[in-house]
Amino acid sequence: MAAIKLENVSKKFGNTLALNNVNLAIEPNKIYGLLGRNGAGKTTLLNLVTNKIFQDQGTVTINGEPVYENEKMLNKVFYMVEEDLYPEHLKVKQIFSWTKVFYSKMDFDYANALAQKFGLDTNKKVKQLSTGYNSIFKAIVALASNAEIIIFDEPILGLDANHRDLFYKELIKNYSNHPKTIIISTHLIEEVSDVLEEAIVIKEGEIILKQSVEELLSSAYKVSGESEKVNQYIEGKEVIGEETMGQYKEVTLLESSKKKNETLAKDLNLEFGKVELQKLFINLTNA
Numbered sequence: 649m650a651a652i653k654l655e656n657v658s659k660k661f662g663n664t665l666a667l668n669n670v671n672l673a674i675e676p677n678k679i680y681g682l683l684g685r686n687g688a689g690k691t692t693l694l695n696l697v698t699n700k701i702f703q704d705q706g707t708v709t710i711n712g713e714p715v716y717e718n719e720k721m722l723n724k725v726f727y728m729v730e731e732d733l734y735p736e737h738l739k740v741k742q743i744f745s746w747t748k749v750f751y752s753k754m755d756f757d758y759a760n761a762l763a764q765k766f767g768l769d770t771n772k773k774v775k776q777l778s779t780g781y782n783s784i785f786k787a788i789v790a791l792a793s794n795a796e797i798i799i800f801d802e803p804i805l806g807l808d809a810n811h812r813d814l815f816y817k818e819l820i821k822n823y824s825n826h827p828k829t830i831i832i833s834t835h836l837i838e839e840v841s842d843v844l845e846e847a848i849v850i851k852e853g854e855i856i857l858k859q860s861v862e863e864l865l866s867s868a869y870k871v872s873g874e875s876e877k878v879n880q881y882i883e884g885k886e887v888i889g890e891e892t893m894g895q896y897k898e899v900t901l902l903e904s905s906k907k908k909n910e911t912l913a914k915d916l917n918l919e920f921g922k923v924e925l926q927k928l929f930i931n932l933t934n935a
């Protein structure tokens with residue numbers, strides 16, 4: 649059974665169709681990346697899944713049960729959001745205790761161990777935290793909640809490179825020790841690409857791709873060389889992006905690796921190259 653399922657879900661804000669007839673099944677115990685350009689509908693989708701807003705059409709279920717005002721199901725989900733929702737006069741350690749009220753499996757020892765690793769002082773009040781430490785604090789609460797489903801909306805906002813690296817490591821460790829469903833919505837695609845098992849790409853309120861990152865990367869490649877020869881190579885092939893510099897051309901293709909024609913490329917004196925997830929995303933979501 650899908651951990652989260654959206655069926656024919658649409659949501660409008662005034663004249664803006666934020667989600668257009670979305671069908672999506674999130675399998676349990678996988679790490680998903682929810683990727684989309686600004687205004688694509690990521691937050692709307694996550695807000696619907698967590699019952700913060702309600703769809704105009706369609707159904708949203710968790711483990712087969714509708715999420716609408718379903719506290720039992722909603723307590724299975726921890727949603728780390730960008731905004732500051734915690735009472736800012738409380739100390740970090742008080743929020744750890746407070747979280748336990750809603751998430752009975754909240755692990756204090758683990759939360760404190762993570763705080764130590766990140767150098768977060770749990771005696772500080774929320775309002776005293778810097779931007780980076782505010783994100784770290786929220787990420788720690790999310791990881792230690794032990795919820796069945798954890799959703800991160802831009803979890804690494806303001807984190808320095810070392811802390812981002814530590815966050816990804818701890819996330820993987822947490823997932824390996826206690827497999828769970830994780831959704832990460834982020835614009836820092838290249839950084840997160842090693843962590844993700846599946847990518848969900850949303851564009852203008854529609855899911856345009858949902859695929860294993862490994863499969864996706866193995867079916868994408870670049871071909872470059874003399875423009876005319878590149879044109880010859882790509883005839884009848886699935887091109888998703890191209891760049892021309894004078895006589896030189898580089899195209900990105902997305903198709904079954906079986907269709908990759910090494911012999912033809914050699915005859916035409918063309919070069920193959922790998923495509924990174926971020927570049928693929930740019931190609932898929934441009935225009």
Ligand SMILES: Nc1ncnc2c1ncn2[C@@H]1O[C@H](COP(=O)(O)OP(=O)(O)OP(=O)(O)O)[C@@H](O)[C@H]1O
Nearest residue numbers: 661662664666684685686687688689690691692693
């Ligand atoms: N409360 C609201 N009132 C009016 N329009 C809204 C509201 N919330 C979202 N929208 C619109 O719905 C669309 C999708 O917004 P959403 O916040 O889901 O995008 P996003 O993918 O999370 O974007 P970003 O990456 O910029 O955070 C946008 O056009 C946005 O302006």
